[in-house]
Amino acid sequence: MAQATKKKPLAAAPDLIAAARIAAQSHFRTLRLGTPFQPRLDALAKTQDWYNWAGYRAPHSLWDEELEYFAIRSQAALFDISPMTKYRIEGPDAEAFLDRVTLRDVTRLRPGRVHYTAWCDDEGFVLDDGTLFRLSPTRFRLCSQERHLPWLLDSALGFEVTVEEETEAVAGLALQGPTSFAVLRDAGFAGVDKLKVFDLAEFEHDGATVTISRTGFTGDLGYELFVAADKALSLWDRLMTSGEPRGIRAIGYTALNRARLEAGLIVANADFTTAEHAIRADRLRMPDEIGLGFMIDLEKGHFNGRRAILEARTKRRLLHVLVGLEIEGNIPAEHAIVYYRKSQEVGLVSAAMWSPMAKRNIAIASLARPYGDTLVEDLWVEIYAMRELQYQKLMKRAKVVARPFIKLDRRTSNPPADF
Amino acid sequence: MKAWDAIIIGGGHNGLVNACYLQRAGLDVLVVEKNDWVGGAATSRELTPGFLYSNCSYVCSLFRPEIMRDLELPRFGLQVISYEGGAVFTRDGDYLANYRDHDAHRREFARFSKRDAEAYDRYARDVTRQCRFIQPLLMRTAPDPTSLRPRDLGELLYLGKKFAGLSSEEMALTLRFWTMSISEFLDEYFETDVIKANFALSGIIGTALGPMSPGTAYVLLHHYMGEVDGSVGAWGYARGGMGAVTKALTASLKASGGTIRTGAEVDHVLVSRGKARGVVLAGGEEIYGKLVVSNADVKRTFLKLVEEKELPDIFLRRVKNFKIRGSSGKVNIALDSLPEFPALPMDSPVYRGDMHFTDSMERMERAYDDWKAGRWSADPFLDMVIPTTLDPTMAPPGKHFMSCFVQYAPPKVNGRDWTDADRDGFAESVIAQIAEYSPGFRDRIIHMEVRTPREIEAEVGLTEGNIFQGELTFDQLLFNRPVPGYAQYRSPVGGLYMCGSSTHPGGGVMGAPGRNAAAEILRDLAKSTSHMSLAHDVI
Numbered sequence: 001m002a003q004a005t006k007k008k009p010l011a012a013a014p015d016l017i018a019a020a021r022i023a024a025q026s027h028f029r030t031l032r033l034g035t036p037f038q039p040r041l042d043a044l045a046k047t048q049d050w051y052n053w054a055g056y057r058a059p060h061s062l063w064d065e066e067l068e069y070f071a072i073r074s075q076a077a078l079f080d081i082s083p084m085t086k087y088r089i090e091g092p093d094a095e096a097f098l099d100r101v102t103l104r105d106v107t108r109l110r111p112g113r114v115h116y117t118a119w120c121d122d123e124g125f126v127l128d129d130g131t132l133f134r135l136s137p138t139r140f141r142l143c144s145q146e147r148h149l150p151w152l153l154d155s156a157l158g159f160e161v162t163v164e165e166e167t168e169a170v171a172g173l174a175l176q177g178p179t180s181f182a183v184l185r186d187a188g189f190a191g192v193d194k195l196k197v198f199d200l201a202e203f204e205h206d207g208a209t210v211t212i213s214r215t216g217f218t219g220d221l222g223y224e225l226f227v228a229a230d231k232a233l234s235l236w237d238r239l240m241t242s243g244e245p246r247g248i249r250a251i252g253y254t255a256l257n258r259a260r261l262e263a264g265l266i267v268a269n270a271d272f273t274t275a276e277h278a279i280r281a282d283r284l285r286m287p288d289e290i291g292l293g294f295m296i297d298l299e300k301g302h303f304n305g306r307r308a309i310l311e312a313r314t315k316r317r318l319l320h321v322l323v324g325l326e327i328e329g330n331i332p333a334e335h336a337i338v339y340y341r342k343s344q345e346v347g348l349v350s351a352a353m354w355s356p357m358a359k360r361n362i363a364i365a366s367l368a369r370p371y372g373d374t375l376v377e378d379l380w381v382e383i384y385a386m387r388e389l390q391y392q393k394l395m396k397r398a399k400v401v402a403r404p405f406i407k408l409d410r411r412t413s414n415p416p417a418d419f
Numbered sequence: 420m421k422a423w424d425a426i427i428i429g430g431g432h433n434g435l436v437n438a439c440y441l442q443r444a445g446l447d448v449l450v451v452e453k454n455d456w457v458g459g460a461a462t463s464r465e466l467t468p469g470f471l472y473s474n475c476s477y478v479c480s481l482f483r484p485e486i487m488r489d490l491e492l493p494r495f496g497l498q499v500i501s502y503e504g505g506a507v508f509t510r511d512g513d514y515l516a517n518y519r520d521h522d523a524h525r526r527e528f529a530r531f532s533k534r535d536a537e538a539y540d541r542y543a544r545d546v547t548r549q550c551r552f553i554q555p556l557l558m559r560t561a562p563d564p565t566s567l568r569p570r571d572l573g574e575l576l577y578l579g580k581k582f583a584g585l586s587s588e589e590m591a592l593t594l595r596f597w598t599m600s601i602s603e604f605l606d607e608y609f610e611t612d613v614i615k616a617n618f619a620l621s622g623i624i625g626t627a628l629g630p631m632s633p634g635t636a637y638v639l640l641h642h643y644m645g646e647v648d649g650s651v652g653a654w655g656y657a658r659g660g661m662g663a664v665t666k667a668l669t670a671s672l673k674a675s676g677g678t679i680r681t682g683a684e685v686d687h688v689l690v691s692r693g694k695a696r697g698v699v700l701a702g703g704e705e706i707y708g709k710l711v712v713s714n715a716d717v718k719r720t721f722l723k724l725v726e727e728k729e730l731p732d733i734f735l736r737r738v739k740n741f742k743i744r745g746s747s748g749k750v751n752i753a754l755d756s757l758p759e760f761p762a763l764p765m766d767s768p769v770y771r772g773d774m775h776f777t778d779s780m781e782r783m784e785r786a787y788d789d790w791k792a793g794r795w796s797a798d799p800f801l802d803m804v805i806p807t808t809l810d811p812t813m814a815p816p817g818k819h820f821m822s823c824f825v826q827y828a829p830p831k832v833n834g835r836d837w838t839d840a841d842r843d844g845f846a847e848s849v850i851a852q853i854a855e856y857s858p859g860f861r862d863r864i865i866h867m868e869v870r871t872p873r874e875i876e877a878e879v880g881l882t883e884g885n886i887f888q889g890e891l892t893f894d895q896l897l898f899n900r901p902v903p904g905y906a907q908y909r910s911p912v913g914g915l916y917m918c919g920s921s922t923h924p925g926g927g928v929m930g931a932p933g934r935n936a937a938a939e940i941l942r943d944l945a946k947s948t949s950h951m952s953l954a955h956d957v958i
Contacts (some may be wrong), residue, residue, distance in 0.1 A: 018511040022532045025513070028527070028767065031520045055522025123588065147525075149537040150608075165533050276541045279548055282585040 002289055024183060032057035035082035036171040036232030040240075044250050049230040051253065054145075054167075056083035059252035068255035072218055073357060075247030078180040078239060079256050081172040081224065082232075085147050089140040091161035091358055098132065098140060100303050101155050103287060103295040109134045114198045114213050118190040118292050119148075120305030124312060125275040125284040129292065130270050133200055133213060133226075141211075141226070143172075145268040146276065155304060171232035175239060176222030176259070181416035184212065184223060188243035193415045195223070206234045214416075217256060219263025221410045221417070246419070260363065262355050264403025266290060271322065271350040271364055286312055289320040290366070291403070320347075323372040324403040325363040328396045330354050333363050338371075342395055346371040349381060357406045363398070376400040423449045425940070426698055426708035428685045428724065429880065429919070431459020432482075434714030436669035436933030437918040437940075439490045441712075442677040444937075444946050449706065450677065451698060453684030453880065457669055459714070460886065461928050463662025463813070467866035470608035470753040470820055471813040473660040474868055476886070477749075477822040478502075478773070480645030480654040481929040482664060483558060483954040495670035498658040500809050501647045504766035508856050509778045514762050515613050516769050519834055521533040532611040537654045542608040542618075548589055549596050550644040550651060551957050552581060555932045557644070560939060561906045561923045574656060591774065597893045601635040602780055613778045620775060620783075624802060625886040625926065627744035629787030630780055634892040641891050641925065642910070651846045654773070656806040660813055660820075665930060688713075690729050694913035697843055698724075704845060710914040715880055716888035717741055717901040717921035725912060734911050737902035741921070744888040745791060745830030745872030745883030750823040752847045753866040757819055758857045771808040776852055790827035793834055793906055795845045795871075801852060802825045816867070825849050830872045830883040837873040845871055887926025888919050897923060908936035909943075 027033075033056050035041070041059060048061040058080070061068060071077040090099060099106040102117045109115050111134050118129040130144030138415060142152075152163045175183060184192045189203045192212060208231045216222030227235050260267070268274050272290045273283040286309055287293050296309060312318055325334050325417035332354055338347035347367030355362045363381070365372070371379065376399075383394040410417050425441050427434045435591045442448040456462060460475035479499050487497060506516040515531060518524045528536035539635030562574030585593060596604065601622025605615040619630045629635075646724045647653040657663040669679060686699040688711055696735030697707035713720040721730060722807035723737045730738075763769055777783050786796035802824040807814045825845070832841045846869040854860040881888060889895055898906040901921040908916050920926035920935035935949065941948050 014511070018513055022513050024530045025764065027519060028516065028523055052522070055526065147537040147540070149534050152542065153534055175820075178707050276544060279544060279551065281548075281589060311544070 021099060028069055031055075035080050036229040037080045037082060037173070037236055038071045039233065039235045041080060041250065045299065049252065053083040053253070054085065058083055060254050061252040062250050064205075065254040067250065068249065068251035069258045070358070071247070071249040071251055072177045072220060072255060072259045074178065075249065076177040076183045076243055077175065077249055077251040077255065078236070078243075079174040079251050080254075081174050082170075083167070084172060085144050086165070086167050086170050087149070087152060088143045088164045088166045089142060089152070089161060090164075091140055091159070093159035093161045094138050094140055097156055097159040097161045098142075099300060100159075101152065101410065102132065103292070103297065103303065105297040105300045106132070107300070109419070111135070111137050112200055112214050114200055115224065118287055118295055118318075120287065120309065121151075121275050122305060122308065123284070124286050124305035124308030126272065126287055126290060127275045127277075129266070131215060133211070135200070135211065147273050151276075167378070169229055170226050171235075173225045173239070174216055174222065174256070175225065176216045176218040176220050178221055178410055178417070178419040179243070179248070180222050182246055182344065182418050183243040183248055184310050185418075186246075187238050192223075196414055197412050205233050205238070210235060216264055217263070217402050219406060219411060220408055258353055261351050261353055261364065262357050262404065262406045264405055266322065266364060267351070272366070273419035284381060285320060286318060288313065288318045289322065291322040319369060320366055321369050321373045322364065322366050323400045324405060325349070325365050325381070325398040326401045327352070327361045327398045328382055329364055330361050331383050331385050331394060331395070331396075333362065333381045333383045338365050338367060338398065339380045339382060339395075340375070341378050342380045346379070355405055361406065362405045364403075365398075372400055391396070420707055422697070422707040422709055423447055424708070425449070425710050425712060426451060426706060427712045427714060427918070428688075428698060428720075429453075429459060429714030430457035430665070430669075430679060430681070431714045431879075432461045432665050432668060432928050432930055433918050433920060433933030434459070434547065434712070435665055435672060436490070436930040437712055437714070437937045438677050439668060439672045439675065440934060440951060441940060442672060442675045443950050444941050444948070448521070448672070448677045449708070450672070450679045451683040451685055451706070452679065452681045454878070455682045457679060457681060458662050458665035460881065461661040461665045463660030463666070466751070466868050469815045469818070470749045470866065471660045471662070472820060472868060473657075473662065473806065473822055474749060474751050474870065475875065476661045476880055476928050478654050478823065479657045479661065479664065479928055480647060480652075481927040482645070483930050483934070484648065484882060485644065485955060486559065486930040486934055489950065489952050490519055490668065490671045492664075492667040492671060493816070495614075495667035495674070496659070497653040497663055497667035499647055500658060500827070501650065501653050501655040502773070502809060503771040504805070505772035505774065505880075507613055507778050508760065508762055509613055512762050514595050514769070515617055515778075517772070518618065518768065528614060531614060532609075535609045535611045535614045537631060538608045545592060546640065546643055549593060549640055552585065552589075552593060553640060554644050554957050555954050556897070557924045557929070558935065560908070560935050562901070563899055563904070565904075565905065595636070596640060597637050598633055599636040600631050600633050601639050602630045602784075603637040604639070612780060616777055616779050616783060619780060620777070620800065620802065623783065623787075623800070625747055625884075626890060627742075627790065627827070628747035628890070628892075629784045631784050632787075635904040637893060638891050638895070641927065645927070645929075648746035652798050656804075656810050658810050658812060660806065660810075661928065664892075674838065684816065685724060687726070688724050688912070688915060690725065690912055690915075693713075693729065695915040711939065712916040712918050712940065714919045716743060716882050716919055717917060718743055718882045718887075719744065719880060720917060721910070725915070729912055731911050734905065741901055742892065742895060743882045743885045743888060743921070744903060745828065745885055746943060747826045747875070747884070747886060748795070748828035748845060748872060748875070749870040750846055751868040751870070752821040752823070752864055753814065754819040754821055754863045756817065756863050757808070758821070758853070758860050758863055758949070760857050762856065772804070772833045774801075774803045776856060784903065786827055790829050794830045795830050795832070795841075795848060797848060799848055799852060801849065804855070812870070823849055823853070828871050837871045842869050842871050842873070845869065872953065886958070888921040889926070891925050896925065900925060908932075908939045
């Protein structure tokens with residue numbers, strides 16, 4: 001167990017430690033693990049379209065990647081988020097520790113609340129973004145794309161706090177879409193109607209506890225559920241049973257990725273490169289350069305990267321900006337180069353799609369300032385659309401627009417609507 | 420009497436690379452090799468019927484793909500196969516494996532430390548950044564920092580620009596990397612002893628330094644900047660053993676009209692009026708050449724093959740002081756079946772990779788202590804591979820060739836020369852270590868070749884048996900390799916060039932010294948180098 005605490009964990013006998021280690025050797029035979037929900041996913045995986053999500057076998061799609069998207073927007077979609085990296089952070093100094101590590105003011109995150117946050121290295125470059133769940137005054141869960149245990153443990157020096165990686169131990173589900181509230185209510189989670197956006201609460205499930213938060217990655221009404229791995233299947237079944245009359249469907253990542261783009265949300269190592277993985281120094285990004293400047297709380301005292309971020313701001317050394325683009329036409333501009341005046345290269349599109357909800361051709365792009373920042377006119381994207389073995393090259397006008405690209409009242413309305 | 424355009428002393432891989440490039444530039448080239456076979460330290464020899472031994476170098480990664488392409492080596496039979504993993508056996512009956520799959524690699528490390536498992540990405544990032552800085556320098560002549568010639572200034576500027584292109588953090592890391600011990604470097608990332616020992620081995624291989632000696636971090640980098648077909652840092656087996664490299668080079672040279680004479684040991688270089696005129700063989704035969712290129716190490720070249728009176732004092736002193744210390748040996752074994760390691764499941768990919776038994780930094784450093792005291796290590800560090808798990812051409816079906824690189828082995832035992840009894844004792848330390856982890860190992864042995872520094876020097880000609888033709892410490896790198904002022908493959912003797920691993924960028928079966936020397940020679944002859952690829956871009 002990874003520990004950073006003044007209290008030493010009870011030491012196990014050396015031969016017991018070795019025996020446990022040896023018992024774990026056989027992992028090399030299964031390079032892609034199943035999640036706790038794998039039996040259910042396997043049963044539904046008509047497309048058998050898997051990808052590697054942090055060492056897990058995760059579905060790109062289960063039955064139809066386009067229709068799975070519409071399940072999010074019209075009914076309720078169940079997406080397995082178990083492979084997400086999870087850390088349990090606990091102790092009297094947990095709040096102070098997280099306040100020091102992350103950008104936002106953790107003292108203002110009340111127990112029973114969640115916030116979207118990010119954290120930086122000492123040079124102010126973003127290590128990752130993620131969600132921080134405050135489960136109690138002294139207990140938190142940090143969820144992220146990448147892994148950060150050395151960083152968290154090193155930062156924990158001097159704090160009375162334990163940091164434990166619990167990715168495998170905790171199963172996670174995202175239940176997203178207009179009928180998601182009704183599904184949970186009908187499943188018997190009494191009081192779930194009280195959850196406002198970014199609230200969390202614990203509910204009884206199968207003799208154990210499930211943590212339900214009104215959060216998600218779709219910009220829609222939705223919830224995320226965390227439960228001990230051994231209660232995963234019964235939770236899945238409970239939701240599927242109650243959701244059946246309301247059209248609940250299990251979905252893969254492709255559909256979720258479309259929904260998140262409409263919601264204007266970014267993905268680490270897709271829309272920006274995380275600092276511990278950036279081989280090329282010019283790929284590093286400060287929060288202000290990927291649209292996360294709003295998180296920075298300079299009033300709260302020291303946090304990792306504060307000095308560098310402040311200096312970059314005052315000396316105007318912020319080189320990039322992440323923007324939402326609306327592009328003319330309907331051809332997705334995925335990984336297209338962004339030009340100024342059709343000639344000068346100023347950036348790159350990292351994600352793009354035709355948005356069914358906005359009926360617009362949308363994209364997220366990173367541009368070199370001042371383009372996209374103070375200079376937003378006369379921007380173009382060059383789309384190479386492969387059509388029957390020929391590139392149709394299109395130069396399309398791009399307009400910088402605010403994110404999210406869609407705003408759904410049902411996401412925030414209280415009480416949540418019963419569709 | 421015929422005068423060759425160029426005579427290359429030594430048919431090692433760099434000598435052959437050099438010869439190939441010169442021959443393809445239109446020169447009439449002769450390679451003279453003292454042994455009855457070519458290859459130097461990159462050979463495959465059938466020492467017992469049916470078994471090919473990679474009896475010196477044994478794995479391939481550093482050999483530059485640009486050279487393979489230019490000299491059409493695949494056409495002449497060269498194939499490199501990536502190996503699948505590796506492991507350090509631990510004394511408590513477990514092992515720590517390295518897997519190619521990123522997530523399996525993390526899970527494996529997590530068996531020992533969740534923290535260190537997640538520290539690997541940062542470590543890999545930093546090492547990769549440094550490799551990217553150094554890689555483009557391999558196929559360029561190091562600039563002379565004191566010269567005002569436009570080319571040197573240009574190269575210095577290139578180096579300066581590359582360095583200036585680094586962030587301040589990376590610059591600091593670069594300087595630390597080039598001067599730190601591998602032990603201290605690994606302390607920055609990992610806290611588990613066996614995990615550090617797992618990485619540290621690349622910092623000491625072939626080096627008369629211990630993991631706690633400054634300068635060993637660079638040696639690690641030197642072993643990481645190779646590739647197998649674009650997979651940077653990967654290592655593989657040459658199909659048919661490491662002799663496949665020099666066999667392909669030989670065929671390439673012959674196809675372009677070059678000549679090789681084996682069994683032709685050079686006694687000395689013919690020098691008159693400060694200029695090399697050819698070589699004199701051990702039997703007295705004189706062979707004339709317009710220029711002479713030595714693939715031998717810098718000590719052998721200038722202390723044995725050239726008369727002292729032909730050389731400037733300072734140069735001579737620096738050559739004498741050049742660090743080229745014997746530190747390793749080899750035990751090559753023919754096995755009648757695949758050895759079993761009870762700790763390692765039989766379906767593990769580790770059998771198709773490199774295996775080690777030194778599971779702590781202290782054991783590694785203690786092994787070095789023995790070297791300092793003039794003894795072979797009682798508890799040696801082994802880099803053990805069984806290439807026949809991937810290469811069916813080296814042994815009869817079902818039988819195996821095992822190569823054990825062994826460290827440390829001093830150039831002299833307690834100040835005196837190695838004896839046969841010493842050699843046997845050295846071999847026993849290796850076999851005993853393997854047998855501890857593989858019961859019944861001794862019974863599988865069909866034949867064994869044991870090479871201490873004595874055998875390596877006598878057969879291959881490497882001074883003290885040093886596999887790199889000189890330590891890869893920062894004081895002996897770039898424009899200081901082999902000695903300041905002579906880092907551009909030329910020597911104080913007109914028409915006498917160096918092309919071995921004593922020159923930039925150093926040792927390993929890389930071919931870059933031979934190639935770079937050819938480029939300098941052709942420049943001196945005002946001949947085209949258009950048949951020589953520039954280094955692949957690092958983007």
